[in-house]
Amino acid sequence: xxxxxxxxxxxxxxxxxxxxxxxAPPSSVVEAAxxxxxxxxxxxxxxxxTHDSLVDQPAVRTRGAQDHRALTFQAHDLVIEVEVSASGQxxxxxxxxxxxxxxxxxxxxAGATRHxxxxxxxxxxxxxxxxRPVSLRCRLAGQDPVSTEWVLx
Amino acid sequence: xxxxxxxxxxVRAAATGDRQAWDELVDRYxxxxxxxxxxxRLGRADAADVVQTVWLRLLENLERLREPDRVGAxxxxxxxxxxxxxxxxxxxxLPTDDEWRLEPRDDAVPTPEAVALTSERDRLLWMAFxxxxxxxxxxxxxxxxxxxxxxxxAAALGMPVGSIGPTRARCLERLRRRLSASGISADVxxx
Numbered sequence: 001x002x003x004x005x006x007x008x009x010x011x012x013x014x015x016x017x018x019x020x021x022x023x024a025p026p027s028s029v030v031e032a033a034x035x036x037x038x039x040x041x042x043x044x045x046x047x048x049x050t051h052d053s054l055v056d057q058p059a060v061r062t063r064g065a066q067d068h069r070a071l072t073f074q075a076h077d078l079v080i081e082v083e084v085s086a087s088g089q090x091x092x093x094x095x096x097x098x099x100x101x102x103x104x105x106x107x108x109x110a111g112a113t114r115h116x117x118x119x120x121x122x123x124x125x126x127x128x129x130x131x132r133p134v135s136l137r138c139r140l141a142g143q144d145p146v147s148t149e150w151v152l153x
Numbered sequence: 154x155x156x157x158x159x160x161x162x163x164v165r166a167a168a169t170g171d172r173q174a175w176d177e178l179v180d181r182y183x184x185x186x187x188x189x190x191x192x193x194r195l196g197r198a199d200a201a202d203v204v205q206t207v208w209l210r211l212l213e214n215l216e217r218l219r220e221p222d223r224v225g226a227x228x229x230x231x232x233x234x235x236x237x238x239x240x241x242x243x244x245x246x247l248p249t250d251d252e253w254r255l256e257p258r259d260d261a262v263p264t265p266e267a268v269a270l271t272s273e274r275d276r277l278l279w280m281a282f283x284x285x286x287x288x289x290x291x292x293x294x295x296x297x298x299x300x301x302x303x304x305x306x307a308a309a310l311g312m313p314v315g316s317i318g319p320t321r322a323r324c325l326e327r328l329r330r331r332l333s334a335s336g337i338s339a340d341v342x343x344x
Contacts, residue, residue, distance in 0.1 A: 008325045015282065015328075016297045018275045023297065025187035029201050033179045033208040037172055040212055054241045055234075133206045135213075150209035152202055152235065 039108065044137060044147040047073035047080055052151075073136075073148040080136065080146075084153050091129040091153045097122035097138070106137040108147075129153065161222035168215035179208065182225065184298045186232050189309045192294040193236035199243075203235045210235075225301065229308035274337060281331035289324035296321060 051072035069084040079098040084091060097103060100122035107114050107126050110133070118124040118138070136148045160181065166174035186207055190200035210231055211224070218227060282290065288310075295301065295309050307314040 007329075008322060011325050011329060012293070012296060012300075014278065015293060018278050019282065019294070020297055023184075023188060023191065023294075025183045025204070026197070026201070029187065029204055030179060030183045032201075032205055033183060034176050036205065036208050036212060037167075037175045039209060040170075040215075046213055046217070052238070055238055132202055133209050135209070147213065149213065150206055152206040152239065 039135075041137070041145075041147055044145040045075050047075040047078065047138075047146050047148045049149045049151060050074045069153075071151060075146045077143065078138070078140070078146050080138065080148060082136075082148075086131070086153075089131050090127070091131055091134075092127040093125065093129065093134075093153075095124045095126075095136070097124075097140075101140060104139040106139075108135045108137055109133065160224050161220075164215060164218060164221035164224050175212075178211075178224070182228050185225070185295075185301055185305065185309075186228060188295050188298040189229060189232040190236055192291040192309070193233075193240065195236060195239055199239050203232065203239050206235050207231045223304070225305045226308040229301075229305045233309050233311055277332065277335045277337055281328055281335060284331055285324060285327060288320070289327065292317075292320055292324055293328075 049071060051070070053068075053070040069086075071082040071084060073080040073082070081096040081098065083094040085094070086092075093107075095105075095118070097118050100120075101118070102120050102122070103118040103124075105116050105118055105124055107116060107129070109129055112128075112130055112132075114126065116124055116126050131153060133150045133152050135150045138146045138148075140146070160178070163174045163178050163181075167178060183204070186204045187200065190203050195203060207228060211228060214227075218224060220227075282293070285293070292306070292310060295306055301309075303314050303317040306312075306317050310317075312320070
């Protein structure tokens, strides 16, 4: 609970008035959030992001356009390792399914969804993605589909 | 912001396909999420991406939330982590030359023209605010948005909930002192 406090409340109100003029979220942001309900999946198991080299290791500043970021997603019977590399605003994913197996993969990204395949060794690659949230929906033989947690790449 | 009563119902409804419940959740919490991104000094484009990511994360976790009634705190925690991730990404992309410094883009800073259009008092309030510590600025930016519950503020800042009240008081007192150092009273109506 927020205890009422006269002078503090008034100062906060004044701050709100001065700084709050441009503080509302753009309507495009609100509308995009509402529209994202269409991404809802009901039949897929969620593969959680269990490791992100961006935050799970000390930040290492590297020079140059190529950056590599390692992501690990875990579902009950499947691990998906993804290496993200950046070239300007473009993103490329290099992936590995563990245990190694082929799969159909839907790379879900607003405006850039595409369908790729993991080969018999469980490897896959997709390039030309945008620096925006992405989720991989993997269809494997004899299992429920697995969807990775959305990650901003 | 509305009280937390009812949000649990909205989460449960959205989890079963109720699109209007989802829209209601977006309406209730978009202001908070945007203020968190602004508090962490993300530029507007990065803020938009982070907020979108948070909503998508909620979407896929609707059925898995252990405490649907506390979705506000869940959203705030997720937003904090995504902001930190975005900042780590920005830091990583910068060259390591000494003459480069990480300059956080802060689109909430008014342009000189905008400042000129406001009153002298507004300008001084802005300057005094900008001189506060990063922690105080962050806290106050989030508190400004419809006074969220302290539990939610704590989640947004990664601070213990018991420290929010005292920190709030301390930051406002420092702001008040800077204002009177600029020669104006901190109480509205005393001009």
